[in-house]
Amino acid sequence: MLVLLPPSEGKAASGRGAPLKPEGLSLPGLAEARAAVLDELVELCAADEEKAREVLGLSEGLRGEIAKNTELRTAGARPAGEIYTGVLYDALDLASLDAAAKKRAATSLLVFSGLWGAVGVADRIPSYRCSMGVKLPGLGALGAYWRDPMAEVMPEAAGSGLVLDLRSSAYASAWKPKGEVAERTATVRVLHAPTRKVVSHFNKATKGRIVRSLLMAGSAPAGPAELVDVLRDLGYVVEVEEPAKAGRPWNLDVLVDEVH
Template sequence: MLILLPPSETKREGGGSDFFDVRRLRFPSLNVTRQRLVGELQSLALDEEASLRALKLSRRQLGEVNRNRELTVSGTMAAIDRYTGVLYDALDARSLPPEARAFAGQHLVIQSALLGPVGALDEIPAYRLSHDSRLPGVQLAKVWAPLAPHEIGADGQLVLDFRSEAYVALSPVADRGNSWFLRVVAGSPDGQVRALNHFNKKSKGVLTRALLLHGRPLSTVDEVFAVARDAGLRVEPGEAGEIRMVV
């Protein structure tokens, strides 16, 4: 089983004393591409104005450019701890018991625009690059779309795709019949549903936490429904290849 999460624009500061090294990341077949994009991002960071345009930042966010310039010599921390924001606040990885964190290290993957899919416990630096950022001469979707599907779900295990649609488009999972996309909707008294944003992210974090605390790999979507319902979450089949969570 793999749980696939999106990254976050916001990231926790700091990190340990070890410098970033792509060779320590999960999915080593992606390392040549990772190294190329890291180099491109650091080169871009030498030009502040070009960086602001490419990353769609204001001058008040120049600190993000500095992060990119120094990402290979800054401290690292586990990806699951590095990312912050609504989803990751709900997941609250730092409060997970050791066995749940170890389970995350095996079964949770985060899709980064810069590094592609990385393991939850892979040590990464703080950086700024989004799915819609524009590195000079690089189209991120064209870089990642052909590569990541060879790593995600290729062995036939269950893939729970909790990414945003933007990150799904950046790097689609191959349709092998073993992946399920989570769609979070709001119910209403008349039976209609509508898509959500803030609570979409929060609900994905809550469900991810429940699966990590369960601590056992699942092989069918019915098992996912059972774990979610035990956690007090309302989940049901959606369209083909979709799990629907109603909040």
């Protein structure tokens, strides 16, 4: 099972340990593309703070993020699962998983990123600011920039089992499963049951809880149909929209009344 996650806009501070080692990141086939984004981002933020703030879409109150980007090569690095924060990651709560579940997380979770393309939760990275919606002057829109590199590495990363795609639309634009990979891919939408509407907090928190439940249970469903059964066994209310045509993912709706 491979789980695709969005990052968080807010991030924890960089660590005090060793700095980034690009060669140590998952998906080494992305190394060249990562280096190009890193070079341009650091150069932009070091050369013109005001332009960098505009390009990165930062408010005046987030101006400090620009200085942080200039130090990406030298700042201490921490596991990505500690860097990313927010509702989904609070609900996932990687730090409190038992040893076996942590091992499963390290091998099955990929976080998509405007800067890195995608990283594993155990990959050590510095804190940064660069969303997938950013359009860098030299490389263009990052969602489009990452499509070719991701198309090269992701089919192999997807292996032969389930792909559980929990990314937001901006990050989903960087790679869309095709062919037989798409047929074993499931996307999840979380709906507030009384209103049948997507509510951001419910959506993010429930996705985090779903991933945590799967990791704790040691579940490795082979495909979308098996995932539906597993989620229902774990107590989730799931409605299924099977693909009308071959080569397309399954769409699952998880219904929630409230999130604790």
